[in-house]
Amino acid sequence: MGEYNNQHYQLDQTIIEKRMQTKCFAKRIQYYSEVDSTNRIAKELGKVPGNHGVLVLAEQQNAGRGRLGRNWNSPSGNGIWMTLVLQPNLHPGHASMLTIVAALAVNNAIRNITGLDSFIKWPNDIVVNGKKVCGILTEMNTINEKLEYAIIGIGVNVNQDKFPEELKDTATSILLEGKRSIDRIELIADIMKHFEFYYDVFLKTENLIKLKDLYNENLVNLNRQVRILEKDMEYAGIALGINETGVLLVKTVETVEDGEITIIKGVVSGEVSVRGIYGYV
Numbered sequence: 633m634g635e636y637n638n639q640h641y642q643l644d645q646t647i648i649e650k651r652m653q654t655k656c657f658a659k660r661i662q663y664y665s666e667v668d669s670t671n672r673i674a675k676e677l678g679k680v681p682g683n684h685g686v687l688v689l690a691e692q693q694n695a696g697r698g699r700l701g702r703n704w705n706s707p708s709g710n711g712i713w714m715t716l717v718l719q720p721n722l723h724p725g726h727a728s729m730l731t732i733v734a735a736l737a738v739n740n741a742i743r744n745i746t747g748l749d750s751f752i753k754w755p756n757d758i759v760v761n762g763k764k765v766c767g768i769l770t771e772m773n774t775i776n777e778k779l780e781y782a783i784i785g786i787g788v789n790v791n792q793d794k795f796p797e798e799l800k801d802t803a804t805s806i807l808l809e810g811k812r813s814i815d816r817i818e819l820i821a822d823i824m825k826h827f828e829f830y831y832d833v834f835l836k837t838e839n840l841i842k843l844k845d846l847y848n849e850n851l852v853n854l855n856r857q858v859r860i861l862e863k864d865m866e867y868a869g870i871a872l873g874i875n876e877t878g879v880l881l882v883k884t885v886e887t888v889e890d891g892e893i894t895i896i897k898g899v900v901s902g903e904v905s906v907r908g909i910y911g912y913v
C-alpha cells in the first residue's frame with residue numbers, strides 16, 4: 633500500500649540476540665527463513681536439556697497452527713512467527729497458565745511499541761479494534777508426570793497490508809490499525825522483556841494471583857456479553873474476568889424446574905472458544 637511507509641527490516645539472528653534486554657529469554661535464537669511450524673521445531677528443542685529460553689523464529693511458516701488444529705496464516709516478510717522453549721520446574725497442571733502470562737506480555741509490548749489500544753481476548757488472542765493481531769498457542773509434554781517442556785508459540789501480524797478473504801473480517805495487523813510499519817525486532821525484544829518479567833512473577837506462586845488484575849484490566853471481554861462455544865453446546869453470559877488459575881468466570885442464567893437461577897461458571901481454556909454476542913469480540 634503506497635500510502636504507508638512500509639519499510640521492511642530483515643530479521644537477523646545475531647542482531648536480534650544483541651538487542652534482547654533479557655536475562656535468559658531469546659538470548660539464543662534459531663532463525664529459519666522458511667519452516668513448517670515454529671512450534672514443531674520448538675518441541676524438538678524442548679526434548680533436549682539445556683534449551684530453556686531458546687527462541688525459534690521464522691520469516692515464514694508453511695504450516696503454522698492455531699488451537700484445535702486450526703491453521704495460522706504466516707506469510708513471509710511482515711509478521712512475527714516465533715516460539716519460545718521453556719523447561720521450567722512447574723507442575724504440568726499449571727503450564728496452561730503460561731498462555732495467560734504470554735498474552736499479558738504481548739499486549740503490553742504492543743501498547744508500548746505502537747501506542748495502539750490493544751486488548752486481550754481470553755485466553756490467547758490480542759485484538760485491536762475488534763480484530764485479531766496476535767494468537768498464542770501453548771503446547772507441552774510430560775514425562776512421568778513431570779513437565780518436560782512447554783513451548784509458547786506467538787504469531788503477531790505486524791506489517792501486512794492485506795489478508796486473505798476468509799480472514800478479512802476477523803484479522804488485522806499493526807500496520808493496518810496504526811497506519812505505519814514498525815520494526816519487528818523492537819517488538820520481539822519488548823515482548824521477550826515483558827514475558828520474562830511476568831514469567832518470573834508467575835513462577836514464584838505458580839498461579840496468577842499477582843497478574844490477574846492487570847490481565848483483567850486489559851481484557852476486551854470484561855463485563856461484556858460473550859458466547860461460550862463448547863464442542864457440543866453453546867451458552868451466553870457476562871464475562872467477569874479470570875481468577876488466579878486463569879479460568880474465565882462467566883455469569884450466566886440457567887433454567888431449573890421452577891424458574892431460572894443465576895450462576896457463575898468457570899470456563900477452562902482448551903476446548904472452548906469465546907465470541908461476542910454479534911461477532912468475533
Ligand code: ADP
Pocket residue numbers: 697698699700702703704705706756757764765766767768787789799802803804904905906
Ligand atoms: P479462535 O480465535 O477461534 O479461538 P485460534 O486461537 O485457534 O482461534 O486461532 C486460529 C484461527 O485464527 C484460525 O481458525 C483463523 O480463523 C484465524 N487466523 C489464522 N491466521 C491468522 C492470522 N495471521 N491473523 C489472525 N487470525 C488468523
